[in-house]
Amino acid sequence: MTENTTSTTLHITCGDLTAAHDGRTAMVQGWVNSARDHGDLIFIDVRDRFGVTQTVFDPSIAPEAAALAKTLRSEDVIRVEGRVRRRPAGTENQKIATGEIELAAMQALVLNRSLTPPFPIHGDGDVDETLRMRYRYLDLRRPHMQRNIALRHRAVKTVRDYLDERGFLEIETPMLIKQTPEGARDFLVPSRLHPGEFYALPQSPQLFKQILMVAGFHRYFQIARCFRDEASRADRQPEFTQIDIEMAFPTQDQVIELVEGMLARVFDEALDVQIATPFPRLTYADAMAKYGVDKPDLRFGLELADYGAAFEGTEFKIFASAIAAGKRIIGFVDPGGAARSRREFDALVESALGLGAKGLAWIAFADDGPRSSLPKSALTPQMLDSLTRIGNAKPGDAVLLVADDLVAAQSVAGQLRLHVGAAKGLRDPKRFEFCWVLDFPLFERDAETGAITSMHHPFTAPAPGLEALDGDPLTVRAQHYDVVLNGSEIGSGSIRIHDPELQRRVFRILGYTDEQVHDRFGFLLDAFAYGAPPHGGIAPGVDRLIQMMVGADSIREVIAFPKNQRFQDLMIEAPAPVPPELLRELSLRVDAPRSDAAPKAKV
């Protein structure tokens, strides 16, 4: 048929063929989206990435083509050539961009037949995810996945343009690097040439991007694949992508402004959504006090407050003893909450217990007088007055309170805030509220071992005022910044340490021996000895950002070939055993149950 195609035939995609081509001879190629056989008139909708074109087959005009059309089924791949014409008046389809015209088929060719797909391709109905993974090529053909992947492309393209315009160089860093004991579990790659030795896949290009600053590249970025062998989640995958950024001689504000501009442009160009800059900035302490988390969801208020003062001298024994024990009473105002029934409050209490609360106290300021989970005798007028003033509660509101150690109380109250906010429909996925969280502690104490560890990583520079390092390390602030969107951390960065002596001091505080430091980070300290510029950067995560932009429930919806919760690729069936010869070549012996003893999931 190609031979028969004259030079005047327009080769065009299904999305591009419009009324502007009325009267022309044209050819479209694509998949059968749907077939409507009316006997002596057959409509075949041809679909490609760009749209759908209705082709019409009339046996009295093109009998061969019409006979072929009768055999077409969903997802067959076809080529149709004919004349473009306006649809008869009244039969236009307003729902699609190409609905004014149709292609009157003269010739048709089946390029490939398709089996009946295991799930519908047109339409975005729910399908079992195992099945979607197994047939990912069909899943990706579906409209919402095509949209998600295209939007991801547009967003990443915008990032590249934006950073290129600002003098950033895109530089690749190695995937085969050295295992270090810090952080997440590494994926290992055995070395054939060095029997018994292993590479690790990078958890991030952190050290390399700092080395690139020492190397004088000044501004670096990379759309970097990172690997972490930790448990999977709806918003986590064993391999994921970051926009890895590093700059020489930056101030914290410069990094922040760069990222704000980048995100604003990405939302504009990929989503046509305007976001306001600069983003609000909170300190870590403020975020914890007002929202109970270091990644606050600013789409709604319900801010936390310390209600301890209202219970000074209370007769309510639980709170009295909590206060005596130095615990805190943290909670928030639930607007209109006085309308909740007893049953609804009980459900809230259950939710709080599920979140780890020891209990939940509630006081409802109802029109006919206060109701409360507290004993009536405990509800003194002063207490009620004090309660309303602390959170600025109004008649008809309720106050929800948990008592615990500061950290636990904030955490539970913060989660309950999200729970109540979600129940009130305040977590609108179409709204995008960014903020920065600053002034993180540099160190924290490991809850299990009691050891001092880096809150983020050991290369983060402490805030100016180094004398603090000589005192209690836990009081030292970090030049660290997190960018947060709707309650999710979407990027984390810092000004780095560039002074080898300071870096050694931090390692010492973390309890590393000189030998450990030399073994793991010797090359970095060596590099710093040759004129390392002050530097810093950030690494926004691509997957979660795109997930939020498209409003998807899972990161897997914006990754072309994701893995399941057990890190399997169900399409290619990875991981898989390898032939014994390969293992021998790698000097490896497998000590695991035979793979046929525990058969893999088959779909």
Place this chain on the structure above:
RNA sequence: GGCGCUGUAGCUCAGUUGGUUAGAGCGCCUGCCUGUCACGCAGGAGGUCGAGGGUUCGAGCCCCUUCAGCGUCGCCA
């Protein structure tokens, strides 16, 4: 590793207190149909109720074990 939810036709699901031959919509197959667009109409095929065991006269339903998927906690510098 813990906990939770789910598993019934190719897909999405219903299935009452344990009781006749397990249903619906979509899809698939056959036929009819000249303006549909998720075309319509008529007919048809299609089931290891995730798997194994148990209780019972009788199990999709109850019990035990197990597998799988997802969610979540631990974990993720």
